[in-house]
Amino acid sequence: MSTDQDNQKRESSSRDVNAPANAPFGGRILVDESAVFEQNAWDHAEWGEEQEQHARNEIARQNLNPVPEELIATYHEEAAENWNKFYAKNENKFFKDRHWLRIEFPELFHMIEAEAGEKNVMEIGCGAGNTMFPLLIESKNPKLFVYACDFSSTAVEVVKNNPEYDPTRGKAFVWDLAADDIPPEVEPESMDVLVLIFVLSALHPDRWEQAMNNLYKLLKPGGLIVFRDYGRYDMAQLRFKKNRLLSDNFYVRGDGTRVYFFDSDEMVKLFGSRFTIEQNAVDRRLIVNRLRKVKMYRVWLQGKFRKPLAGQLPGAPSATTVITNEDEASGTIEGPIDTSLSLDTPADTPTQTRVATPALDAGKDKVPSC
């Protein structure tokens, strides 16, 4: 079995994860290590020195066998084509209803309220439209318009072919987040919310800065970026085998798609000079396969970054945010890892709880205050 198949199999082993009916998210704290296999998922997973060391060892192992030099440029050049192949193969299996969107990003769902008025949301790196469609389907706001863009033309076709796609209420088009300018389809400073879910990680780190320029230009003053992506030392990172490492923390999967694993300091560096960081959180979760006695440590980053109002500088948040799930009624983790996709696919896991990294905790001084 190839590495990716192997990984896929392992990922699928966690598919049966369900929160126990009597333990709400956020309350599933592992106190007694010997009880680890008594339920399927634990929140606020603590990392001990042994685990950190394991992660460093895995990275050192990967460094010994990076992607061969002569292949690196090809992977970068073919990035869009490889995403096209991905969507051609997976078609709209990629679509899933992410209940956690409502919990984690209520700001998005304020846009759909009847009285919200004229609102523009843009899902960047939209894939199958996992944000666009829930918004359109649930919207009671006749003045909401949802843009969805991706640099994979096949992804855009998948969106346009969705029966819920409605050109009077939304528009899907091809655009590279790292392009030299914002897309002609949208006016500068016209977006209320930009959605960046598992997309920045697909960009070459050299392109991040240009992506930031574009995001800034797209957003209205006072507008918000909602962000979720892979975190440093996520299980998916540590499992990469030989010849997958492109550069530090940046990998190519077996299908040619690329993925970076961020840490929260990088969020501060990337977003902090332009945007006010309202959330910069690390979600660490221990997922357990009780049958196979396998422990899987997942790490995601989640952020909210607001463009300052005209004339203001980006500032630190007014208070440290510790995020806990308000919606304990939801009860189960829905399909935490999409098994239809290759290794380290976007985790469709609700971030019901996390160890919150107090925004800017490792880089406060880098962010000018108001």
Ligand SMILES: C[S@@+](CC[C@H](N)C(=O)[O-])C[C@H]1O[C@@H](n2cnc3c(N)ncnc32)[C@H](O)[C@@H]1O
């Ligand atoms: C991991 S998928 C996530 C899709 C979607 N955001 C979701 O969470 O379901 C990454 C997506 O980003 C797109 N993408 C990668 N690089 C991009 C770029 N430079 N500009 C725009 N989209 C990009 C890919 O085509 C792919 O659809």
